[in-house]
Amino acid sequence: MNEASRGISSQLIVKVVVAIAVVCFIVFLSVQFGQYLSLDELAKQESRLKEFQQQRPLVFVGLAFFAYVVVTGLSLPGAAALTMVYGWYFGLLPGVLLVSFASTTGATLAFTLSRYLFRDSIEQRFGNRLESFRENLDREGAFYLFTLRLIPLVPFFVINVVMGLTQMKVWTFWWVSQIGMLAGTFLYVFAGASVPSLQNLAENGINSVFSSEQLTQIVIAMGLLGLFPFLAKKAISWYRGGEKQPSETTDSR
Template sequence: MTKQSSTDEQGDSQSGSARSWWLKGLALCGFLAAIGVGYYFFADQLSLKAIAEKESALQEYRQAHPVLVYVLAFGLYAMVTGLSLPGAVPLSLAYGWFFDLVPAIILVSFASTTGATIAFLVSRYLLRDIVKSKFGERLSTFEESLESEGPFYLFTLRLIPAVPFFVLNIVMGLTPIRVVTFWWVSQLGMLAGTIVYVYAGHTVPSITELAEQGASGILSRQLIIAFIVLGTFPLVVKYAMKRWKGTDARN
């Protein structure tokens, strides 16, 4: 290989690297701009009070465009979770009230997982350096726990929100976990919470009542029990798995 050809290859490599950084920079700017625009236009519209003010209009639109409403609702929820905007819980409650129970659970379950996976991918391919500088210490803890516990660690964090979901999504993007694994574990792990929140919204006669009374207006004995089960279930499963592993090791 001649000196000239070696120099040309180095130049091509540097040029390709520069183009890659430019593309990542543009994509990052676009993502941040989307967050800003989404927050500016939708932050005030995602509260229960804002939704309650449009209650009649929303019901009329649903009757006129039944399929389109599901598509728009899915896109809105995925956008909110994907851009880490506040509003997932109010939307879960509102969807439970607005749609039939089972379709609402399916809608919120898949939309929330889609949004979480979008945030996961953005963190992995666009925000790696930023997230690493921000959550470096926590990242090492996540990686160690994933290595020792496997996907069950993510499953536990989905069931017990000890870490905010938006933080969990972006930090997991920097771990070696596969995208498919992140998807199905998140889908299963968030399902119980989705059912509880959607059911809570489904028990409310109207969004106006929910906005006026707050959480106290929907808390019943059944819901309180459901939240208790939701919090203790992963601990019981984890304990059972430890006992099973201990028994298996002795055998």
């Protein structure tokens, strides 16, 4: 067996071991805490959470906002899943409003920390990308950041920290990110909002998820999430092509 085959085999063994460990952990949780993880019990917890929100709405929304800022600002994993959870809990329009401003605030926090506290370590880690970012910024300006936000080809946390080492102003980074991330935020929140509440599931069973209306919403949400990067990329390519055409015509003369 050659070295490449041994490497692949080792990776496969590690993945299998991790998968078995995860399954065992889930089984352990089910055995030990099954009574607390039942649908009825989770629905009760959801109801208590709703009561707290009604009693202290500003505190509740503030905590939700702060939690999202921490996740995005510290580049913790799970922002996409948290976005869908907020959509599921708060609903479409409130969820979009909350996540939109919280995500931009967190991204700006990461941008600022990168610029003033972690510059050296980030330059060492992303030095090659930094030069590419600077060249594209010099050529396209803030529109380059907008395209990165619109087309999620580069991880958001990389955009946040690398942009912090460029000459871009904090205000420019904030408002371009706010607009550029809005479409993606809407789609993720819409996907979460298409899932019924736990109370609905507890009362009507799993059939409430598989109703024709619910299935239609879920299929639309998943389809839009899958198609959006492709459509956004095509739109940006079309815009750039149209933008270059006048100069090309002038040069031909």
